[in-house]
Amino acid sequence: MTDLTTRNEFIARHIGPREADIAAMLQHLGYDSLEALTASVIPDSIKGTSVLNLPEGLSEADALAEIKAIAGRNQLFTQHIGQGYYPCHTPAPILRNLLENPAWYTAYTPYQPEISQGRLEALLNFQTLISDLTGLPIANASLLDEGTAAAEAMTFCKRLSKNKASNTFFASKHCHPQTLDVLRTRAEPLGIEVVVGDERQIDDVSAYFGALLQYPASNGDIFDYRALTERFHAANALVAVAADLLALTLLSAPGEFGADVAIGSAQRFGVPLGFGGPHAAYFATRDAFKRDMPGRLVGVSIDRFGKPAYRLAMQTREQHIRREKATSNICTAQVLLANIASMYAVYHGPAGLTRIARRVHRLTAILAQGLAKLGYSAEQVHFFDTLTLTTGARTAQLHAQARAMRINLREIDGEHLGLSLDETTDQAGVERLWELFAEPGQSLPDFAELAKNVADRLPEALLRQSAILQHPVFNRYHSETELMRYMRKLADKDLALDRSMIPLGSCTMKLNAASEMLPITWAEFGNLHPFAPAEQSQGYQQLTAELEAMLCAATGxxxxxxxxxxxxxxxxxxxxxxxxxxxxxxxxxxxxxxxxxxxxxxxxxxxxxxxxxxxxxxxxxxxxxxxxxxxxxxxxxxxxxxxxxxxxxxxxxxxxxxxxxxxxxxxxxxxxxxxxxxxxxxxxxxxxxxxxxxxxxxxxxxxxxxxxxxxxxxxxxxxxxxxxxxxxxxxxxxxxxxxxxxxxxxxxSASILPISWMYMKMMGGEGLKRASQLAILNANYIARRLEEHYPVLYTGGNGLVAHECILDIRPLKDTSGISVDDVAKRLIDFGFHAPTMSFPVAGTLMIEPTESESKEELDRFIDAMIAIRQEIHAVENGALDKDDNPLKNAPHTAAELVGEWSHPYSREQAVYPAASLVDGKYWPPVGRIDNVYGDRNLVCACPSIEAYQDA
The missing domain is CATH 3.40.640.10 (Type I PLP-dependent aspartate aminotransferase-like (Major domain))
Known part of the structure; x- marks a missing residue:
């Protein structure tokens, strides 16, 4: 009889091994069930502490229907709140071919640069974009958000300021309020005093080791900071400027008026609002300060053939080097979002970005002129896209009326309100705002007439004179065909989870299911401003409350x-x-x-x-x-x-x-x-x-x-x-x-929370438990099969590991000269990302297979590791040369294969060390990269074509 019940097939789709595979792996380990294996791994003292009382998992269709209903509770108004968050258009080719493309979103941090050249190039484009717009010579590969970037700038200034007697940081009252809040949080435990005030009224700048200014100001003003910056410098203080990237296409760059640091958000370069995140922040500074810059930095080096290649430069993740002396724990960037922003700039180019900015400004100037005719003069003489209006007794009524028209304005206080325009604003949007502010019976301004006569409201003395984005990458890919092919070319250079297992210990590279990813690009989640009134975000409130409850159930x-x-x-x-x-x-x-x-x-x-x-x-x-x-x-x-x-x-x-x-x-x-x-x-x-x-x-x-x-x-x-x-x-x-x-x-980062909600809803309590059990099974299967070839460094009381195992390569270095680096690079020839290298113990590989990998993939990885061990044996016994062998020369490129071959081993051994590779070979685009050269010759923006040719 046909089963008419809806089946939850997701658990079996998330978990890689089939039932027969599970039985075979358990037999290899000497256990008859997952429960028996788990009982041997989990210490007796903590058995029975799980309180995971979640209902049965939903099918993918049912979960998507449920989250669609939740999304429908969010109300999508026209957003004029501003305050660092702006509606924008994500170009469709970027949405489809990058944000929704697993080749981009399942990739790992580019610590193995030979298999990360595509995303590293996109990040170098991002750094070039930031450096060009800010007028500062070096920019990092993104930080978490504008608020935390400002906090990093504060501690950066504290470290580098010559005003060592001061423990006080000045922050302009014109900074975004949320930025000031994050600054205060970061400052208090460090004993830093944050003074918030009006930068135009500072008497004694010598009291401060540094300052943060907003450009344009949060309220819309554009201040000339040249003289103030000189005063701070004369007092040995450093100046950080939080700057709007779109405005910088029209305004003088912070580096041009003396800023030491520029920070901000790249959100309005094609990244959805997403109720506040994730968005890529940026951080740019002077060349002299590069070694103190927080976060990650992409640089240009050369590979073993002398060809240009990208890598993370200077290993700026200082917490791994300085440990308790570190002043930053930024170990996560916003790479996917930085890459969206960089592709947005590539697609539009300098002329396109400037055109968008001019259009936004012109619409704001027309809006301001029309509002003046209606009796509301902007407080700003000069502005880019934001106005502050004195609305007096009408303030509450205007907010209520705006919401009735499905418009959000910025709440300032009982006497004032603010509004910001953006890339999505058009003539109809401006006219609706006039309609909102007009008294009953008052005639509306004539848009066409104002458009002919309204002057720009940017300050003449601060108009941008310098060129931006002159590198060819920003001036070629302006048709959709060209951009699509460029993104495909970059993706093809990389090894991500869509190609093969990424067995990174401590980093858990598991399946990111398509059904989990679908909701993040829905408008109901993507187009909501984080400071929208609470009644408009009922869907997000339900989603976060349910996710918090599920996480409490999982953790106790x-x-x-x-x-x-x-x-x-x-x-x-x-x-x-x-x-x-x-x-x-x-x-x-x-x-x-x-x-x-x-x-x-x-x-x-x-x-x-x-x-x-x-x-x-x-x-x-x-x-x-x-x-x-x-x-x-x-x-x-x-x-x-x-x-x-x-x-x-x-x-x-x-x-x-x-x-x-x-x-x-x-x-x-x-x-x-x-x-x-x-x-x-x-x-x-x-x-x-x-x-x-x-x-x-x-x-x-x-x-x-x-x-x-x-x-x-x-x-x-x-x-x-x-x-x-x-x-x-x-x-x-x-x-x-x-x-x-x-x-x-x-x-x-609210807009990606639906991913975890979907995962937990579809897995349910039993599915989540089974995922943990399979993670443990897969790790122990790998450890057991490899232990006769490599020492497993640590095991528990029953000779078992948890969800990851550490292989010790150090003894092999002593007997063969083969290092953990050589093993990692040789794995590239087998089509694998290396496991976590030299952490937590130098000279080791930490392997975590996750529950999502099939037994076939586990065996393919194990076979690769065994084959590599056999090659090391060949080095040990002299069958392979100790210096010129497949491990020391790995990875091998296609260009090397068709060139002159002088190695004592065959081309076939170099690039097809396993028969399975013949059917689907990943070709690394570069040979092994010279890290020392890259640090000694630091280039962190797109080099000129001449520089490429010289290299």
Whole structure:
């Protein structure tokens, strides 16, 4: 009889191995069921702590129907709120071929540059765009949002300012309010005083080590900052300017009037509003300051053939180098969004961008002139796209009337309101605004007549004189055909999850299902302003409330904040909650954070940013926390103990048996336990950190809960807390709690939250548990099959790992001269991204297969690793030359294959080391890249054609 019930096929589609494969892998490990394997991996002390009481998963069709109904509760008004967020058009070819293309959104951070040349080129275009528009010679590959970029600028100025006596930072009252909120949050734990005032009325600039100015101002004014910048420089202070990129096509660049730093958002270059994110921030500075710049930097180097090649320059992720001395924990950029913005600039070119900006400004000038005829003169003499109006007693009525017309204006106070125009505004939009402001019976201005006569309202002295975007990349791809082919060419250079398994330990590159991705480009989620009135965002409120509840069920915590827009920000928000909790109890002296030596580099950096002092706890020979050392240090620092930061399962990829005892020791000495949730992928449905001793954890939604990496961002790093910490979750000016904002928008990267909602809804409680079990099974299958070829560095009590395993390459370096780098690059010839390299132990590979990979793909990877080991054997016994062999020369390019071949091994061994490659070979576009050359000859913007030819 035909089964007429709707079936949920998603769980089986998300999980790679079929039932027969699962049985075969279990048999290889010596277990008869997943439950038996899980019971051997999870320590007895935390068994039974899972509280994952979620309903059965929905089918893909049912989940999409449910989220469509939620989206329908969001109301789409015409947005004139501005304040750093503007409606814009995402060009259709960019939407379809980049934002919705898994070749772009499933790519990993480009730490293996030979297989990342496409996205690195797009990021170099972004850096060139920013450098050109800001007039500063070096720009990074994006930061998280404008607010956090401003906070980075503040601490950057603190490090570099010659005014060492000052601990005070000036911030203009004309900055966006959300930026000021994030500044205050970042400054307080570091002992920095933020003074907010009117920059036109500063008497003594010597009191400040730095300043932040907004250009154009948040209220619309355009101020001439040249003289003020000179005054700050004379006082040995540095000047940062938050600048609107579109306005900079018409206005003098910050670098041209003396700014030391320019920061801001690239959102209006084709990126949807998305209720606040994700959006790419930018950071540009002077060449002399490049080694102190936060975030990632793409540079040009050469490969082993002397040809130009891109790579991340200078390894600017300083938290991995300086650890507790770090001043930044920006480990996540917004690569996918930066690439959208860069392609927007490529598509429009300098003339197109300038045309958009002139059109926006002209419409604003016409609007202002018409409003003046209606009795509302703008407060600004000069402006770009934003006006502030004195509306007096009519203010509340105008807002109400605007909403009745489905228009949002900016709320300033009871006497004033603001409005901003944008790329999507047209003549009809201007006339509707006149209609809104006109008194009954008052005739409306004549648009055509005003358009003939209205003068520009940009300040003559600040009109841009310098050229922008002269590089050929911004002047060629202006037809859709050309742009489509350019993006395809770049994507073809890269290795992303749509081509093969990416076995990165600690980074969880799992399936990002198409049904999860669909809602993020729906207008109901994409076109909502983050500061729209609450009654217009009922859909988002339902979505976030339901996602928070599901995350509480998965973790055992009592409350969740979705605001942190990266894992690093989640760590930071978690420690701030702990700090605020201690302060609320009068324990201001509690500032010691214990961190195991095996911890992620972000952990000590975060503790430093949160105003805590790091004390390192040792690990034993098996990679576990040394409990005796922990107990001794907790006792020694009892009076000042604030927190322990611990990753679980451990950074070494095992479930530590003593986790409950570890948590109890900290609590007994008055501290709080921060459990880094980076490895939650192994725990969902099996054990819950909020139930076995954690007080707070951050979660990586871009790992465990399926938001894709996007080439190194977007990410979401929410925190879950026990009830006593809930009052100290991040606040925001648009939330009930006003203090403690860690991101510019109340819900951080809100528009990608539907991805995790869809994943959890479709998997349900049982599906999520099964995903964890398969992640553990797949990792142990790889470890068991490879252990006779490579030492597995750490295992748990039963000889098992959690969801990842570490292979030790160091002994092979001693016997053969083959390094972990050589193994990583040789994997490219097999069509694989390398596992995580030299973390958490130098000279090792950390492998995480995830639950999404099939047994066939696991076996293909295992076979590649075994074949590489056989090649190393050949080096060891002299069958392959110790210097001229397939590993030392990897990866091999197609150009090398057809050129003169002088190697003592065959072309076939070089490029077809496995028979499966004949059917689908990935060809790396460049040979191995020279890192030293790239740092010594730093080029971080699009080089000239002549420079390419010289190279």
């Amino acid at each position: 915590y009592d409350a969740v904040s979705l605001q942190p827009n990266a894992g690093s920000q989640g760590e930071y928000a978690g420690l701030l909650a702990i700090r605020a909790y201690h302060h609320s109890r009068g324990d201001h002296q509690r500032d010691i954070c214990l961190i195991p030596s095996s911890a992620h580099g972000t952990n000590p950096a975060t503790a430093n940013m949160a105003g805590m002092r790091v004390v390192v706890v040792g690990c034993d020979a098996r990679g576990n926390v040394d409990i005796d050392d922990l107990r001794a240090k907790a006792a020694e620092h009892q009076a000042r103990l604030a927190a322990l930061m611990i990753t679980y399962p451990s950074t070494h990829g095992v479930f530590e048996e003593g986790i409950r005892e570890i948590c109890a020791i900290i609590h007994d000495h008055g501290g709080q336990v921060y459990i880094d949730g980076a490895n939650m992928n192994a725990m969902v449905g099996l054990c819950a950190p909020g139930k076995f001793g954690g007080d707070v954890s951050h979660l990586n939604l871009h790992k465990t809960f399926c938001i894709p990496h996007g080439g190194g961002g977007p990410g979401v790093g929410p925190i879950g807390v026990k009830s006593h910490l809930a009052p100290f979750l991040p606040g925001h000016g648009h939330m009930a709690r006003k203090e403690g904002a860690v991101s510019a928008a109340p819900f951080g």
